[in-house]
Amino acid sequence: MAIMPMFPLESVLMPGMPLPLRIFEPRYLAMFADIMTGDAEFGVVLIERGTEVGGGDQRFPIGTVAHVRAYYALESSTMAVAGGGRRIEVVRWLDHDTYPLAEVRDLPALEWRPGLADRHRQTERCVRRLLATASEYVDVPWSVDEELADDPVTAAWQLAGIAPIQTIDRYALLGSTSLTQLFDRIEGFCAEAEELIRLTASPFELDD
Known part of the structure; x- marks a missing residue:
């Protein structure tokens, strides 16, 4: 304490x-x-x-x-x-x-395992795709090609930080107890955010 x-x-x-x-x-x-x-x-x-x-x-x-x-x-x-x-x-x-x-x-630090590399890349693609989509409709503070730390655990947290999601969702990410859970939650919240963008965008914009 x-x-x-x-x-x-x-x-x-x-x-x-x-x-x-x-x-x-x-x-x-x-x-x-x-x-x-x-x-x-x-x-x-x-x-x-x-x-x-x-x-x-x-x-x-x-x-x-x-x-x-x-x-x-x-x-x-x-x-x-x-x-x-x-x-x-x-x-x-x-x-x-x-x-x-x-x-x-x-709180315990999240631990990296070599088998998580593919999952990390998958989650990164989800975040960068959402950044690209969101930037077409609103101002986002982070760029699609934002650089991440070399340390994979720090980079995973940075993905949680740059993802354009709701504040309460980001708080849920902070409470993750494993990297697998963190990746699951990031991808889930990104999917929800992307769906919300699609629902609120006009049909004309989507068809374009």
């Missing part, structure tokens, strides 16, 4: 994914001032109900440790870029006068 500063967000941070932040709330400015004197790490969890600003939100328990890579103090705010690392689960939230603090435990 560890005590960790926490940053609840309306998005899910996946291991291996970047997290740009603009920090302006006094509680999080104080949090960053504290963590930058130590290991520069904090936890990120998805907000279940409420908003990022003002507090009083309810939060999902599974999250990701973020490590600050760059930090720029401005006149009225702070810009930071962090990277997603290991997964954690909140055991209990602690009373803290300034910013959210929780007791957390690490």
Whole structure:
């Protein structure tokens, strides 16, 4: 168990994914001032109900440790870029006068097996196909030819991070207990998203 500063967000941070932040709330400015004197790490969890600003939100328990890579103090705010690392689960939230603090435990890392290479490539094709389809109708933050990490486990998490799917679906991916389950879920959510695109696109666009 560890005590960790926490940053609840309306998005899910996946291991291996970047997290740009603009920090302006006094509680999080104080949090960053504290963590930058130590290991520069904090936890990120998805907000279940409420908003990022003002507090009083309810939060999902599974999250990701973020490590600050760059930090720029401005006149009225702070810009930071962090990277997603290991997964954690909140055991209990602690009373803290300034910013959210929780007791957390690490979740087991997913293990790679050589026999997963073909499955990994299949899942990657599904994600890139969905990115190509979605980009024809909406702005997507990731390109079809987005580069992935050389490490296959990190690359698998990055596929979960760049797939243009619903936030709650991405949270389900974060809770995967094996790479096989992660691949199954990614492909399932991508198939659902592609079907939704087909249903909402006009017949003229589809025939084109």
